[in-house]
């Protein structure tokens with residue numbers, strides 16, 4: 001087996017955090033301004049365009065998701 005490159009020093013936690021922290025800031029900077037938020041016509045909350053409003057369930061003036069309907073969680077599957 002050939003020799004493989006081995007790092008001379010252990011990368012400290014602070015150094016890794018600094019590096020990955022910069023990736024995060026770069027990505028956030030890229031993403032900011034790309035997502036267009038519009039206000040819902042019904043409840044005026046900020047939502048991405050062309051999406052059903054998660055707060056009131058309205059889309060283009062009609063009710064798509066019934067928010068008043070109670071949905072039971074499935075905790076057990078009956079065999």
Ligand SMILES: [Zn+2]
Pocket residue numbers: 040041042043044045053054055056057058
């Ligand atoms: Zn809404």
